[in-house]
Amino acid sequence: MKLEKTTAQNSYRYGWLLKRIFPYIKPFLGRIILTILVAIPLGLLDGVTAFALKPYMDYVIGQKDLIFDWHFIHIDLKYTLLALILPFAVVIFAGIQGLLRYLNEYLTQWVSQRITMAVKSDLFTRMVNMDTKFYDENTSGIVISRYMNDPQTAAATLVDQLTTMITSTFGALGLIVVMLYSSWRLAIVGVVVLSIAFLPVALIRSVIKRTSNQSIVIGGSITTNINETYTGNKIINSYNLQERQDLKLKEQLRNAFDVSMSLIKRAAWMSPMMYLIASVGIAIVLWYGTDLIIRGVMTAGGFASFVTSLLLLYKPVKNLGRTLQSLQTVFVSLCRVFELFDLQPEVQNLPNAIEMKEIQKCIRFENVNFEYNEGIPVLKNINLEIKKGETIALVGNSGGGKSTIANLVPRFYDVTSGSIKIDDIDIKNFTLESLRDNIAMVFQDNFLFSTTIRENIMLGNPNATEEDLQNAVKAAHLEDMLKEMPAGIDTELSERGVTLSGGQRQRVAIARAIIKNAPIIILDEATSALDNESEAIVQKALDNLIKNKTVFLIAHRFTTIKNANRIIVINEGEIVETGTHEELMQIENGHYKHLYEMQFRNQDKMNV
Numbered sequence: 001m002k003l004e005k006t007t008a009q010n011s012y013r014y015g016w017l018l019k020r021i022f023p024y025i026k027p028f029l030g031r032i033i034l035t036i037l038v039a040i041p042l043g044l045l046d047g048v049t050a051f052a053l054k055p056y057m058d059y060v061i062g063q064k065d066l067i068f069d070w071h072f073i074h075i076d077l078k079y080t081l082l083a084l085i086l087p088f089a090v091v092i093f094a095g096i097q098g099l100l101r102y103l104n105e106y107l108t109q110w111v112s113q114r115i116t117m118a119v120k121s122d123l124f125t126r127m128v129n130m131d132t133k134f135y136d137e138n139t140s141g142i143v144i145s146r147y148m149n150d151p152q153t154a155a156a157t158l159v160d161q162l163t164t165m166i167t168s169t170f171g172a173l174g175l176i177v178v179m180l181y182s183s184w185r186l187a188i189v190g191v192v193v194l195s196i197a198f199l200p201v202a203l204i205r206s207v208i209k210r211t212s213n214q215s216i217v218i219g220g221s222i223t224t225n226i227n228e229t230y231t232g233n234k235i236i237n238s239y240n241l242q243e244r245q246d247l248k249l250k251e252q253l254r255n256a257f258d259v260s261m262s263l264i265k266r267a268a269w270m271s272p273m274m275y276l277i278a279s280v281g282i283a284i285v286l287w288y289g290t291d292l293i294i295r296g297v298m299t300a301g302g303f304a305s306f307v308t309s310l311l312l313l314y315k316p317v318k319n320l321g322r323t324l325q326s327l328q329t330v331f332v333s334l335c336r337v338f339e340l341f342d343l344q345p346e347v348q349n350l351p352n353a354i355e356m357k358e359i360q361k362c363i364r365f366e367n368v369n370f371e372y373n374e375g376i377p378v379l380k381n382i383n384l385e386i387k388k389g390e391t392i393a394l395v396g397n398s399g400g401g402k403s404t405i406a407n408l409v410p411r412f413y414d415v416t417s418g419s420i421k422i423d424d425i426d427i428k429n430f431t432l433e434s435l436r437d438n439i440a441m442v443f444q445d446n447f448l449f450s451t452t453i454r455e456n457i458m459l460g461n462p463n464a465t466e467e468d469l470q471n472a473v474k475a476a477h478l479e480d481m482l483k484e485m486p487a488g489i490d491t492e493l494s495e496r497g498v499t500l501s502g503g504q505r506q507r508v509a510i511a512r513a514i515i516k517n518a519p520i521i522i523l524d525e526a527t528s529a530l531d532n533e534s535e536a537i538v539q540k541a542l543d544n545l546i547k548n549k550t551v552f553l554i555a556h557r558f559t560t561i562k563n564a565n566r567i568i569v570i571n572e573g574e575i576v577e578t579g580t581h582e583e584l585m586q587i588e589n590g591h592y593k594h595l596y597e598m599q600f601r602n603q604d605k606m607n608v
Contacts, residue, residue, distance in 0.1 A: 017331060020338045024118050024155065028111050032159065035107040038100050039163045043170030045097040046316065047178045050309040052086050054182060057301025060086065108163045116155040123147050123340055131345040132412040136372075141224025146340060154333035161330055165323045171316035175309045182306035183298045186285050190310050193281030194317050218256045225249050278314050285310060347414050349431050356430040356438055359519050359550055360423045362387045363409070368418035370404060378404050380573045382418070388519075391551040393561035395595060396570035402554045405570070406522045409552065410439045440518040442545070444525040446509035448500070453482070454489045456508055460516035468515055475544040476511035477537050503538055510541045521551045523560075567592065 025032060059066050059079050066077040077085075127147050135143075172194075179187040229236065229245050236245060289306065292298045298306075368382040379401045386392050394402040407413055408420055411432060419426045427435055440460070448456050457472060458464060464472075473479060473489065481504055485491040493500065500508070513521065523542065539560070555561050567584055569577035569592045576591050577584055584592035 014331070017334050017338075020341075021155075021158070021334060024115050027118075028114055031107055031111050035104060035111060035159070035163055036166055038104045038107065039166040040170045042097060042100040042104055043167040043172075043316070044174035045093055045100070046171040046312060047174035047309060048093040048097075049090055050175060050305050050312055051178045051181070052090055053308050054299075054301045054305035055082065056086050057304050058299050059301075062301070104163060104167070108160050112155065112157070112159045115159065116151055119151040119155045119337065120148065123151060123337065126341060126343070129345060130343070131347040132407070133346055133372075134343075139221070139224040140227045141221055144223050146336065150333045150336045150340075154330055154337050157326065157330050158334065161323050161327050165320060165327070168316040168319040168323060172313055172320065175313040175316070178309040179306050179313075182302040182309065183289070183292065185292065185297075186289055186306050189284055189288060190281055190313070193277060193284070194313065196277055218252060218259060222249065222252045222256065225252060278317070282307075282310060347411050347432070350428060352429075353431040354425075354429060354434075356422065356425075356434040358438065359388050362423070363520070363550065364421045364424075365405075366419050366421065368408070368420060369416045370401075370408065370413065371416045372413075378573050379408075382573075382575060384568065384575060386550060386552070388550055389548060390566070391546060391549075391553060391564045393553040393555060393564035393567045394570055395555065395561060395567060395592065397595070400570040401573040402570050403524055406441075406524055406552050406554055409520070409522065410436050410441070438518050439520045439522060440513035440516045440545075441522045441524065442506070442509050442513050442542070446505055448493055448505055448508060450493060452487075452490045452492055453478075453485070453508060456493065457489075457511045457515055460512035460514070464515050472511040472515040475514050476507045476541040478507050478511055481507065503535075506538045507541050510538070510545050514541075514545050519550060521546050521549045522554075523551065524554045569595070 055066065058064065059077075060083045063079050065079055066075065066082055124147065127143070176187065176191060179190055225245065225248055236242060285307065289298070289303045293300060293303055363386045365382045365384040368379055369377060370379040371377050382405065384392075384405075394405060396402055404413075408415055409427070411427060414428065419428075421427065422430070449459070454469070457469060460472075461468070469489075473482065482488045482491075523546070542560075551564075553561055553564055561567060562581055565580075566578060567581060568575055569584070569590075571591055577587065579592075584590060585596065587593060
């Protein structure tokens, strides 16, 4: 699946989204409930100041004592005492609200970060188990953006927005209660007007979905460009491509700006629209409230309390509007996250897969056909048998299908038709883990991790002993190189091992393959990028690696293939010739003979 073809089609199925995210919420449900319980009084306390205004205006300013009788409850407060109590009460409640706000923020962030961590962890587990085709189809930028940014937007923001919504909702409810307490007539007017102010929020859902999807694609392209600039810095400098990369990024940033502004252009009018509607409501309240005071239906203190509540109500209502808008973005990101969870690798274990032990007889290709893209054949009717302990060399023109044959053995891809069998068992019937445990690979450009040389080698077999490690180092001819390193085998490598030469990286990779001690070895042009001196050392290391193994050699150098038991000539996806060097050289106008004359003869003379 190409991740840039994002649809987020389930982003408005809120029940479905809640069901999918609930397993991540469930472990922290207690803290989430506590957060909600804190958010409720936090919101309700917004109305304390407005509530206090009515008795303050009516009794303190009006210089009247507060007398309250209800059943057995009798309160008689002097207005002078009330003048002292009310300000202190407002300050105390403000202090309590501040404490609750801190607790709410801490709990919200704690839960948000834990949920985000869990989602990212599970998504990364899915990502590392995706097959090679997934990485062929998707750029690094879009993968990083989808697997890291979306969970951050979705999981981290979700709890925060929900608690904000709860706080704002109860803040609004508290103020509405104060408004009802002050005047139910005016309260009806205020609530109706503010309800109308919410209508614009529902109108921009589709815009948010579309622009959010576009943003993730553009963001992925920007990340890819930065990754390529970092990785390809030597090419950029040697070909003076700085301006090209710069212009490319500027264009991507312009596109990101245009997409962002298209959302803002449609969403920014919400705030002034809500403000205008709220202002109309306030105007109606002022007109109607004045009439009520003149007619003696309500007191000036009640009116002051009501107007203060109405003005304070604008903030939580505005926050609710923003929160609902933000939640739409969260739901789109959340939907994209679950799209990633629903991805399945094309290459995976069959339900009743068995463990592969060791190769006993042979590896056999039977009528194997393969296509990377439908309708474009890469391999055509490949029939080949490699006996245990045999070394075969795959040669041919570039793009002929040599590496593809090697990539099918560890099931980086599955054959389009036909089968590959080890000891008469189709490799699809083996678990991927056990199949790949029996295969060691050395590539032309081997990847080294940004850790120590020791750890890079031990990746081949984490359970290897120190003696195994030293034997692998010796067999890979790494001893002299390690003596020159500042910390020897414990020297930290930079990203991708770029501080090592090509030959040094190859020998570390060979040591990794040696310590794995797998019965099947695949060498994919392992010496093609090296100079003659480096190749000679690496070739000695390779000779130690392939001893008593079943080996696939893919090479452009005669020194690598001359000692193979058989040479398989691949041309345009078909096996056209098979035999030893001497046998193939006897074929007049043969493909191998022509290849030897064109590519291998000079190498052969140089090594005589």
